[in-house]
Amino acid sequence: MDKIIKNVIIDGQKSAIVISDGKIAGVGRAFAAKPGSEIIDGKGMTAIPGLVDVHVHFRDPGLTEKETIRTGSEAAAAGGFTTVLTMPNVLPVIDQVATLEKQVALNKEKGLVKVGQIAAITDELTTDRVTDIAALKQAGAKAFSNDGHGVQEAKTMLEAMKAVAAVGGIMTVHLEDNGLADGGVVDPAASERLGLPGLTALSETTQLARDIELVRATGCRYHVAHVSSQQSVELIRQAKKEGLPITAEVSPHHLFLDESMIQGDDTNFKMNPPLRTKEDRYALIAGLLDGTIDMIASDHAPHTEEDKAGSIADCAFGIVGLETTLPLVYERFVASGLVDLKTAVSWLNKKPIEGFALNEAGQLRAGDAADIVLLDVEQAFQINPESFHSKGKNTPFAGEEVHGLVMKTFVDGQLVFSKE
Numbered sequence: 186m187d188k189i190i191k192n193v194i195i196d197g198q199k200s201a202i203v204i205s206d207g208k209i210a211g212v213g214r215a216f217a218a219k220p221g222s223e224i225i226d227g228k229g230m231t232a233i234p235g236l237v238d239v240h241v242h243f244r245d246p247g248l249t250e251k252e253t254i255r256t257g258s259e260a261a262a263a264g265g266f267t268t269v270l271t272m273p274n275v276l277p278v279i280d281q282v283a284t285l286e287k288q289v290a291l292n293k294e295k296g297l298v299k300v301g302q303i304a305a306i307t308d309e310l311t312t313d314r315v316t317d318i319a320a321l322k323q324a325g326a327k328a329f330s331n332d333g334h335g336v337q338e339a340k341t342m343l344e345a346m347k348a349v350a351a352v353g354g355i356m357t358v359h360l361e362d363n364g365l366a367d368g369g370v371v372d373p374a375a376s377e378r379l380g381l382p383g384l385t386a387l388s389e390t391t392q393l394a395r396d397i398e399l400v401r402a403t404g405c406r407y408h409v410a411h412v413s414s415q416q417s418v419e420l421i422r423q424a425k426k427e428g429l430p431i432t433a434e435v436s437p438h439h440l441f442l443d444e445s446m447i448q449g450d451d452t453n454f455k456m457n458p459p460l461r462t463k464e465d466r467y468a469l470i471a472g473l474l475d476g477t478i479d480m481i482a483s484d485h486a487p488h489t490e491e492d493k494a495g496s497i498a499d500c501a502f503g504i505v506g507l508e509t510t511l512p513l514v515y516e517r518f519v520a521s522g523l524v525d526l527k528t529a530v531s532w533l534n535k536k537p538i539e540g541f542a543l544n545e546a547g548q549l550r551a552g553d554a555a556d557i558v559l560l561d562v563e564q565a566f567q568i569n570p571e572s573f574h575s576k577g578k579n580t581p582f583a584g585e586e587v588h589g590l591v592m593k594t595f596v597d598g599q600l601v602f603s604k605e
């Protein structure tokens with residue numbers, strides 16, 4: 186049965202969207218409904234393509250008290266995301282073909298949205314044994330990452346990049362030199378004030394500088410996960426100028442928060458990489474605006490209340506993001522007048538789709554998958570962790586007043602989330 190979504194605003198114009206067989210048959214001013222079509226009145230709502238998040242953690246299997254594929258993908262749908270890529274730091278780690286095959290099947294069975302799987306670069310994420318990249322790619326790995334851990338040995342990274350390049354894959358990299366990180370938990374600028382050990386940005390930038398040399402040597406398609414510092418933005422800018430195949434993502438928290446905003450020992454402000462200085466934050470925003478940083482990714486990292494209890498010194502790193510990213514980006518960038526909605530959406534749809542070759546995700550064009558989000562951009566609301574679909578309630582944005590309320594989310598033309 187066809188569906189028509191009528192009376193929605195797209196790029197400032199009142200429009201209609203026709204959905205047939207899960208695909209977008211047309212987007213335009215008006216369509217006559219075929220007899221028997223389901224008509225959805227989108228009056229007062231803005232339509233955008235379903236968002237794509239290339240960096241989330243669903244904790245399933247092994248850590249399902251934090252999140253499951255089901256709750257994580259419900260959070261995605263409620264947050265306007267219709268395609269996500271999940272990191273391999275579950276238990277067991279996704280580092281073997283058999284484990285990956287099982288995971289791909291589980292993601293499909295349990296996922297309410299399109300859940301693509303990222304496989305590990307090395308066995309167990311921490312060894313120097315590179316995984317069977319070619320076989321994992323063949324079995325459906327969307328990318329390769331040791332997220333949560335940096336790859337310590339240059340030799341390991343070189344070998345992995347050669348393997349990824351050979352099969353036309355993509356690597357999405359958590360940069361962290363363990364020696365320099367030295368057990369730190371906050372940016373050194375906040376260390377004395379908070380009485381907590383510092384985690385220097387050199388831990389990120391030195392590995393990035395190393396990896397850029399390895400990209401130059403191998404031609405590997407390389408993506409920087411959660412870039413946090415001004416120096417990293419500069420390194421990426423130079424590498425791109427040279428034409429190296431590098432892209433980068435930034436998280437909403439690194440765009441909208443910095444270390445000066447950490448008021449006391451609040452564990453909702455603990456994430457890896459840590460919030461850096463205001464200068465770093467401004468450099469990230471400038472980098473996003475000039476295209477040095479390609480996209481926004483949430484790094485949705487749910488934890489139990491227990492895992493986030495106590496002090497920043499010893500609780501788990503990470504905050505949730507799937508249900509806060511769109512309203513925060515809408516509020517801070519679009520409602521504030523910094524960029525138009527189309528530009529903001531490109532950071533959360535077009536750029537990740539292009540960067541990760543996610544052709545199954547729709548961009549709201551005729552012929553694309555009918556991955557669609559309807560927003561109410563007029564109604565102000567407060568971010569309330571108690572209303573999250575995610576099991577994780579760990580966010581520093583609770584109580585924040587925002588716009589950009591997700592009303593309905595469609596994946597392949599099927600309604601997967603409806604407000605009320």
Ligand SMILES: NC(=O)N[C@@H](CC(=O)O)C(=O)O
Pocket residue numbers: 242274332333334359455456457458484486487502503504
């Ligand atoms: N970002 C975090 O602080 N934590 C992530 C790991 C990661 O993204 O590095 C997690 O898995 O909890």
Ligand SMILES: [Zn+2]
Pocket residue numbers: 332333334359410411457458
């Ligand atoms: Zn990471």
Ligand SMILES: [Zn+2]
Pocket residue numbers: 240241242272332333484486
């Ligand atoms: Zn992560």
